[in-house]
Amino acid sequence: MEKFAALIDALVYTRSRNEKLRLIGEYLRATPDPDRGWALAALSDGLDFPAVKSSTIRTILKDRVDPVLWTLSRDFVGDTAETASLLWPQEQLAPEDAPSPPTVSETVALLDAMTRKSVLTELPALLDRLDVSGRYALLKLATGAMRIGISARLAKVAFADAFDVPVEDVEEYWHGLKPPYSELFAWAAKGADPPDMADIPLFKPFMLAHPLEDTVVSLEDYVAEWKWDGIRVQLVHAGEGENGETRLYSRGGDDISHTFPEMLPALDFPAILDGELLVQGAVQGGEAGGAASFNALQQRLGRKTVSKKMLAESPAFVRVYDVLSLDGDNLRDRPWTERRSILEELMARLPSERFDLSAIVEARDFEHLAQIREGARDDAIEGLMLKRRDSPYVPGRRTGLWYKWKRDPLLIDCVLMYAQRGSGKRSSFYSDYTFGCWDGDPDAGADLLPVGKAYSGFTDAELKKIDRHVRQNTVNRFGPVRETDKSLVFEVAFDSVHASKRHKSGLAMRFPRIHRIRWDKPVHEADRIDALRALVRD
Amino acid sequence: MPAAPFSWIQPHPHGIYVVPADAWVDPSRAVDTALVTHGHADHARGGHGTTFATPETLAIMELRYRTGAEDDAGDIPHKAMPVRYGETIRLKGGVDATYIPAGHVLGSAQILLEHAGERIVVTGDYKRRPDPTCPPFEVTPCDIFITEATFGLPVFTHPPIAGEMAKLTDRLAAHPDSCVLVGAYALGKAQRVIAELRAAGHTDPIYLHGAMEKMCRLYEEHGVDLGELRLVSDHTKDDMRGHIVVCPPSALNDRWSRRLPDPITAMASGWMRVRQRARQRNVELPLVISDHADWGELTDTIREVNPQETWITHGREEALLRWCQLHQRPARALALVGYEDEDD
Numbered sequence: 065m066e067k068f069a070a071l072i073d074a075l076v077y078t079r080s081r082n083e084k085l086r087l088i089g090e091y092l093r094a095t096p097d098p099d100r101g102w103a104l105a106a107l108s109d110g111l112d113f114p115a116v117k118s119s120t121i122r123t124i125l126k127d128r129v130d131p132v133l134w135t136l137s138r139d140f141v142g143d144t145a146e147t148a149s150l151l152w153p154q155e156q157l158a159p160e161d162a163p164s165p166p167t168v169s170e171t172v173a174l175l176d177a178m179t180r181k182s183v184l185t186e187l188p189a190l191l192d193r194l195d196v197s198g199r200y201a202l203l204k205l206a207t208g209a210m211r212i213g214i215s216a217r218l219a220k221v222a223f224a225d226a227f228d229v230p231v232e233d234v235e236e237y238w239h240g241l242k243p244p245y246s247e248l249f250a251w252a253a254k255g256a257d258p259p260d261m262a263d264i265p266l267f268k269p270f271m272l273a274h275p276l277e278d279t280v281v282s283l284e285d286y287v288a289e290w291k292w293d294g295i296r297v298q299l300v301h302a303g304e305g306e307n308g309e310t311r312l313y314s315r316g317g318d319d320i321s322h323t324f325p326e327m328l329p330a331l332d333f334p335a336i337l338d339g340e341l342l343v344q345g346a347v348q349g350g351e352a353g354g355a356a357s358f359n360a361l362q363q364r365l366g367r368k369t370v371s372k373k374m375l376a377e378s379p380a381f382v383r384v385y386d387v388l389s390l391d392g393d394n395l396r397d398r399p400w401t402e403r404r405s406i407l408e409e410l411m412a413r414l415p416s417e418r419f420d421l422s423a424i425v426e427a428r429d430f431e432h433l434a435q436i437r438e439g440a441r442d443d444a445i446e447g448l449m450l451k452r453r454d455s456p457y458v459p460g461r462r463t464g465l466w467y468k469w470k471r472d473p474l475l476i477d478c479v480l481m482y483a484q485r486g487s488g489k490r491s492s493f494y495s496d497y498t499f500g501c502w503d504g505d506p507d508a509g510a511d512l513l514p515v516g517k518a519y520s521g522f523t524d525a526e527l528k529k530i531d532r533h534v535r536q537n538t539v540n541r542f543g544p545v546r547e548t549d550k551s552l553v554f555e556v557a558f559d560s561v562h563a564s565k566r567h568k569s570g571l572a573m574r575f576p577r578i579h580r581i582r583w584d585k586p587v588h589e590a591d592r593i594d595a596l597r598a599l600v601r602d
Numbered sequence: 603m604p605a606a607p608f609s610w611i612q613p614h615p616h617g618i619y620v621v622p623a624d625a626w627v628d629p630s631r632a633v634d635t636a637l638v639t640h641g642h643a644d645h646a647r648g649g650h651g652t653t654f655a656t657p658e659t660l661a662i663m664e665l666r667y668r669t670g671a672e673d674d675a676g677d678i679p680h681k682a683m684p685v686r687y688g689e690t691i692r693l694k695g696g697v698d699a700t701y702i703p704a705g706h707v708l709g710s711a712q713i714l715l716e717h718a719g720e721r722i723v724v725t726g727d728y729k730r731r732p733d734p735t736c737p738p739f740e741v742t743p744c745d746i747f748i749t750e751a752t753f754g755l756p757v758f759t760h761p762p763i764a765g766e767m768a769k770l771t772d773r774l775a776a777h778p779d780s781c782v783l784v785g786a787y788a789l790g791k792a793q794r795v796i797a798e799l800r801a802a803g804h805t806d807p808i809y810l811h812g813a814m815e816k817m818c819r820l821y822e823e824h825g826v827d828l829g830e831l832r833l834v835s836d837h838t839k840d841d842m843r844g845h846i847v848v849c850p851p852s853a854l855n856d857r858w859s860r861r862l863p864d865p866i867t868a869m870a871s872g873w874m875r876v877r878q879r880a881r882q883r884n885v886e887l888p889l890v891i892s893d894h895a896d897w898g899e900l901t902d903t904i905r906e907v908n909p910q911e912t913w914i915t916h917g918r919e920e921a922l923l924r925w926c927q928l929h930q931r932p933a934r935a936l937a938l939v940g941y942e943d944e945d946d
Binding site: 130531535 | 755756757855856857859860875876877878880881882884885886887888918920921924925928
């Protein structure tokens with residue numbers, strides 16, 4: 065547990081992604097099985113121990129520390145697990161009498177065996193065996209919320225880097241295995257055979273697209289489809305009959321089956337489908353079936369359980385655009401044209417209320433296609449996809465096979481209001497900007513209302529210049545945030561704008577970024593909120 | 603008619619007033635007569651008529667206010683009255699004041715005030731851990747003990763400094779192409795960190811932010827050996843690879859740090875005990891080093907001094923007050939203004 069605790073400590077204070085990868089990799093290489101597997105589970109998906117809750121920790125601490133001192137301390141520190149780790153009364157013992165700290169595996173076994181009742185004596189016994197860093201790591205692991213800035217994806221990349229195996233393979237095996245992932249380590253670290261995944265609906269890494277930018281392609285070689293504004297998903301069914309199982313994966317390879325349970329029975333034969341998950345609705349008229357706005361879809365994301373009402377009001381469906389395997393045959397090596405005709409035939413086997421086929425956009429030539437793209441005003445469309453007709457389905461982003469050709473962004477002139485320091489390489493720069501629009505006529509005393517935040521879209525040289533502007537024009541400071549004198553206009557680019565209760569302006573932009581810095585533009589010429597509101601389409 | 607007990611001392615929002623002497627301890631605004639415990643700006647304001655302080659504290663005040671380095675600089679003390687450690691001076695109205703080491707920074711003192719057979723100790727800021735830059739805190743029996751409580755929460759335990767120094771030098775050894783940039787309060791903390799590094803056998807030159815230079819020289823003039831110090835501004839990036847650079851905390855994320863070779867950001871402060879505090883400041887290497895008493899020191903000291911009453915000047919007084927209450931010790935919080943949570 066000491067090494068795991070040291071890793072957690074180091075990760076807490078590390079901002080650089082590469083350094084995080086290095087730290088995790090080093091730990092995974094140096095730590096024996098099954099400790100490293102449990103640690104990897106704690107860092108990625110999290111472990112769940114129903115007997116240990118944040119309230120359990122509070123109860124245990126209030127038995128040992130004066131409740132008033134506990135509350136004062138908790139309020140100051142701001143985190144229950146950390147407060148408890150710092151306040152735990154540690155007995156001062158001679159080194160030879162000191163209890164030996166548990167291993168990660170032992171810790172997991174002990175936590176797993178605890179009941180609501182036994183936790184009140186067993187968790188303290190465990191805390192007594194650890195130092196302050198160990199206690200912090202234990203309590204974070206036990207409550208399943210590490211919150212140290214490590215995503216599941218980062219943990220997988222670190223694993224792949226540590227043992228020099230392809231991250232696509234790691235992603236592929238990951239979902240078929242359970243902590244402590246013994247087969248995964250046996251394969252990656254010890255050269256054993258890859259894990260057997262025959263009957264498990266496994267995630268296959270997605271094929272991704274490059275932005276088209278200035279490239280021009282021939283429609284003889286490439287086919288065009290709409291790029292839909294939903295979420296990319298993979299629906300996988302494995303096994304036959306009773307043993308069959310269906311899972312839904314997000315773009316990052318996370319299992320989101322529980323979020324969209326209505327999709328699971330819709331695929332009942334072995335297949336892997338790639339498509340866009342959308343919510344049915346009348347708001348956006350699609351070519352085939354209507355899709356609701358992304359906002360409606362957003363209501364359904366991130367939920368562990370879904371209410372009946374939600375299922376009835378906002379049912380999901382998948383607009384399919386590729387098939388990776390069917391009835392046990394791997395189709396990924398076949399050219400797109402072949403996969404497409406298999407897919408078109410396959411549609412008859414899929415229930416139409418849960419699936420439709422992503423239509424091909426017909427155009428005479430590239431120029432004509434460009435016109436069609438310009439004319440597309442449907443809000444569920446983000447732009448076009450261009451796919452090479454003879455290309456196999458390859459994981460990752462391979463040049464020249466798939467392109468995304470997004471619709472030109474919407475633009476609006478905003479005024480810089482607040483700036484916050486960045487992190488990592490940017491930690492000495494004010495690089496995160498909050499900007500606003502006028503809530504009326506600026507010459508008649510209107511105020512600026514914040515409408516969004518952006519931290520990209522500018523060059524390093526521009527960043528230096530904005531940073532200087534922020535420092536020289538600060539009127540107020542709030543911790544790491546500076547309020548500026550509102551004297552700089554940004555032309556902000558964004559993909560769409562939606563009504564939102566979360567923001568004071570009542571609006572939320574998607575993918576806002578700084579498009580141009582308008583050093584020349586007087587602030588009173590920046591846009592008003594009304595101009596932004598007029599762009600809302602939901 | 604004898605006066606009520608202890609009526610000769612009065613806490614006010616801007617300082618502790620010694621009535622018969624018409625003198626103030628660490629007043630936060632200019633007064634005729636000031637008794638100053640130590641040189642930190644929130645205790646040692648400028649502009650007093652007469653200032654009683656240790657010779658070291660007077661030297662620090664003169665350096666700061668003469669050079670105009672402090673934002674809130676007043677005038678040079680008109681009349682500086684040096685009081686050596688252990689020395690007792692007689693003030694107006696029959697009040698005796700004795701300056702006793704507080705172990706906080708160079709020149710820091712507790713002030714023992716005696717009048718009409720009653721004894722009151724004002725600690726100023728203090729700590730109980732050894733510090734190569736100043737003599738250790740001395741426990742002084744008294745009736746009223748007026749204590750600080752900067753780290754007055756039971757979560758604050760400052761670990762032994764040797765371990766923190768090892769963290770610093772280990773990190774440096776692991777990254778020979780970088781420098782470790784240590785943010786440390788310019789008076790006291792910076793010099794203590796440097797002196798502790800020297801004591802631990804670190805003989806390499808240490809690089810300084812320009813704002814630290816004069817205070818380090820002052821320490822050296824008072825017999826604290828800081829080894830070879832160099833100014834960042836006199837050197838190139840490459841010179842500083844594999845070395846320690848010390849700067850004020852405010853410079854840590856400042857443009858100034860861009861001239862350093864891939865700095866690893868460290869900060870020496872008692873607040874670093876709390877992870878979020880370190881993360882908020884983008885600190886990669888938190889060093890829990892404080893010149894204040896931690897919770898254990900605060901409570902142990904109250905037990906040892908064993909006063910009739912404990913008064914708490916500033917910090918997290920609520921928790922220390924609660925502790926006194928739990929241990930049946932009469933106590934009150936003075937709610938003084940103007941003392942800051944410096945970047946300690």
